Amino acid sequence: MLRKILHVDMDAFYASVEQRDNPDYRGKPVIVGGPPDSRGVVCAASYEARKFGVRSAMPCSRAARLCPSGIFVSPRFEAYSKVSSKIRTIFLEYTDLVEMLSLDEAFLDVTQNKKNIQYASVVAKEIRERIWEETQLTASAGVSINKFLAKVATDQNKPNGMTIVRPEQVDEFIENLDVGVFPGIGKVTLKKMNELGIHSGKDLKSKSLEMLERNFGKSGRWFYHVCRGLDDRPVEPSRERKSLGAESTFANDLVTSSELLRELADIAEELEGRLLKKPFAGRTITLKVKFSDFTQKTRSISADYTYLDKNELYRIGSKLLDEFLLDTGKSVFPIRLLGLSLSHPESSSKTISKSEEEDLFPSLF
Incomplete structure (x- = not known):
């Protein structure tokens, strides 16, 4: 039996919440993120701001240059979370098979739904109407027979739209797609595909499994299917939550270990606060470092106990940080961001016991 899958994605979610809650922002380019002169990044941009080329994850300084009239608003994650809970409650009235991808995006399997509605398109229509009635926010949706098709369909008619890809339309729909919209195909992969003459879904479909695996490794099999x-x-x-973390982008690049360690202490405290709100028994701690040229590296270590407080997080994080420093206390390659995160021991990092850690890092004890 073919499944009936919905993908629901709120439209410019954070920015839309800000426009809803502040009438003065409506119809104007709203950018959720740090001040325009900060080193932070854009969390979300309203559709008015997107017309200027502003996008999520873009440095706020660049967003300000692209959109001088942009209204920068600090994120209010507690407000967004409350709205997200309302939306999820609506989803659960139709099916228990709800996979929240983020605060504003979800997959739903409505093959057998609680209201016994025959057509998935009707379910999607009702859900979008309910979201508007209860939150005054718009959502877009994709409806099809699997996750891939539903997600790609959602983006075909945003904002505030719905696209249905019925079983008999699948081949034509995919063949006419630009491969750049396929999940898993980023800028680097897209460039390589284009060099190989792959521009559309039809082009991709014409390639053999062997050819795709040879050029794209394991991802080649995904593309083939x-x-x-x-x-x-x-x-x-x-x-299951895979990780929980905190990070900081600095106003100015940092170049000494003393500066970095001070920032690391603040990040450890922030992560501790998040752990108190959302308990997470992570055994792997990862340090993320982003340099001034935007290259990024990580270091991880796992233990047979969980990290619970800021002192423990800072202690291990500072050891991992040492691996990035040329010489403690001396200048290093300029660093613009530090981050700490916890995850389950699924990485290839060496797992150590408490006593072994004391032997490895005696200077920390």
Whole structure:
């Protein structure tokens, strides 16, 4: 039996919440993120701001240059979370098979829904109407037979639209797609595909599995299947949190270990605060470092106990930071961002016991 999968994505979610809550922002380019002169990045941009080329994850300084009239608003994650909870409650009235991808995006399997509605398109229509009635926010949706098709369909008619890809339309729909919209195809992969003469879903479908695996490794098999409309991934309602972290982008690049360690202490304290709100028994701690040229590196270590407080987080994080420093206390390559995160011991990092750690890092004890 073919499944009936919905992908629902709120339109410019953070920015739309700000426009809803402040009438003066409506119809204007709203940019959720740090001040325009900060080193922070854009969390979200309203559609009015997007017309100027502003996008999520863009440095705020660049967003300010692209959109001088932009209204910069500090993010209010607590407000966004409350709205997200309302939206999820609406989803659960139709099915328990809800996979929240983020605060503003979800997959729903409505093959057998609680209201016994025959057509998935009707479910999607009702859900979008309910979201508007209860939050005064718009959502876009994609409806099809699997996750891949539903997600790609959502982006075809944003904002405040819905696209349905019925079983008999799958081949034509995929063949006419630009491969750049396929999930998993970023700028580097797209450039390589274009060099190989792959520009559309039809072009991709014409390539053999062997050719795709030779050029794209394991991803080649994924590309081979989805361009044929094949994606058997289930909607997973109980997706386990994989990580929890905190990071900071500095106003000015930092170049000494003393400066970096001070910032690391603040980041450890921020992460501790998040752990108190959302308990997470992570055993792997990862340090992320982004340099001034935007290159990024990480270091991880795992233990047979969980990290719980800021002192423990700072202690291990500072050891990982040492690996990036040429010489403690001396100048290093300028660093613009530090981050700490916790995850389950799924990495290839060496797992150590408490006593072994004391032997490895005696200077920390």
